[in-house]
Amino acid sequence: MSRYQCERCQMEIGFQGVCWKCSSREKRESYEQLTTDQLQLKLQTIIERIEEVEKWKEIYDDFNGLLAYHDINLAEVAEAALQKNIYYPGTLYRDATKVVQEEIISRLLQPDCPSQDASSMMLCLAASGGDRVVEVFAQLEKEPLPWQSNLYVGPAIYAQESSWGFNRSGQAVQLHYDTCFAMLPDGDGDAAAAAGRLRQDDYCSDCGCQMIDILRLDGRDDRFSFLNVTGVLAIPVCPNCCMMHETNYVRYDAYGNCTLMKQESSGEKNYVSAADLQAMDQMKLTLTATSLPKYYACGGDEVITIGGVPEWIQDAQFDSCPDCEERMTFFAAVPWSTLYDSAEGTLYIEHCPNCRTIGMHHQQT
Ligand SMILES: [Zn+2]
Ligand SMILES: [Zn+2]
Ligand SMILES: [Zn+2]
Structure with a gap:
């Protein structure tokens, strides 16, 4: 195999260009340096092209970059995702409004909700969090709906994917x-x-x-x-x-x-x-x-x-x-x-x- 050196850190790599470590670092820095106007523009593009989030390319990267490196409200992203029935990644719903949250809850509480969708929706709800989600998850733990029999774990474990859960007395606790x-x-x-x-x-x-x-x-x-x-x-x-x-x-x-x-x-x-x-x-x-x-x-x-x-x-x-x-x-x-x-x-x-x-x-x- 031919050997090259990373153009930034000089580490030996198997291809010409920049190593994975240096390119992820440059990507992070480019997101961190975005101005307020550039951020707003990116946010609008994500909302307009929300379907593309599932392609794991530009829109997904931009969404993750904004989520990770900027503390901005992403409620409009959640709204756009819901309109297109997109439930992945669950973090799209981090800042979901009460209205959006209630809509997902009503879809989830249908006894014939497809298990695959239910699984994704629970991750969305877990990401948005709050008292209402705690209440719904606790209820589903106590009285499972038919679709839960196709899932390996209960709602309390889904909550952990967003770093919260229930303690041994059944109270919601933040795990981060x-x-x-x-x-x-x-x-x-x-x-x-x-x-x-x-x-x-x-x-x-x-x-x-x-x-x-x-x-x-x-x-x-x-x-x-x-x-x-x-x-x-x-x-x-x-x-x-x-x-x-x-x-x-x-x-x-x-x-x-x-x-x-x-x-x-x-x-x-x-x-x-x-x-x-x-x-x-x-x-x-x-x-x-x-x-x-x-x-x-x-x-x-x-x-x-x-x-x-x-x-x-x-x-x-x-x-x-x-x-x-x-x-x-x-x-x-x-x-x-x-x-x-x-x-x-x-x-x-x-x-x-x-x-x-x-x-x-x-x-x-
Ligand atoms: Zn490098
Ligand atoms: Zn050892
Ligand atoms: Zn302890």
Whole structure:
């Protein structure tokens, strides 16, 4: 195979041009730089050509770009989508008006609603959220309609795709923070947050790989006040085993000191090289100075996000707290490609601020 270098970062790639990582970054930056007038123009184009959202091309990208990088109201998009019976992606309905929401609810509550449509409509309703949707989902959980027998999971699990759900007493709970920060590959770093730092003299007892702090966050920094973490949180993980284990749990104290809750040993082989570890340790990422739109992670550029709404690679997965057994709140997502080349997948980090526990799990395509 012929070898080329990315025209931006000089990384070796199999084609002439710009690597995937650099082009997603440029795409993000171009959306971030849109002026108010340009935004309005894009919004109008999306509304006029809403059918094309299903082609996964320009209109889909523009919608996602606006959703992720600009906190603008998208109620008109929801209206246009409903008129054309378009239910995917559910986030089209993020800002749906009460009228639009009621129309979808009335379609959904038809006993003969086709299961496929019902499934998509539940995702739309989950994205729009609010008391009325909570009420409808709770009712469907209690008294299922005929079409629900063709779906694998109930409405409460659909809610989780939009990062909310029901606790063990049946009350609606938000499973994410509305505040979001990112760690971006420019600037000089920021003392308040680092990712992928090596832990001195600490090796995984399972595979022998050197342990890392996947994140080090200074909870005393004002930007992190929404996380309710006091002290400096340094979250340990084996970068090799965490890609294979189900969920890793960590406990932290009032000062941020973390202890890994031991997994059963499974004798993993170590696939993370010394060069990968060095790359992670030296990677310079800078925490954004101000908070970002909460859907920042869904924009398509792989960056580390702290808070906000997670962009899942697979289905949404909110693990239960090992102490109180309630679902944990999404805390941060670390795409491994932000730390070293050739890495795939994302580590999702959740926590229970009440019990001071953390759960981490890996997803990839
Ligand atoms: Zn590149
Ligand atoms: Zn390991
Ligand atoms: Zn808990």
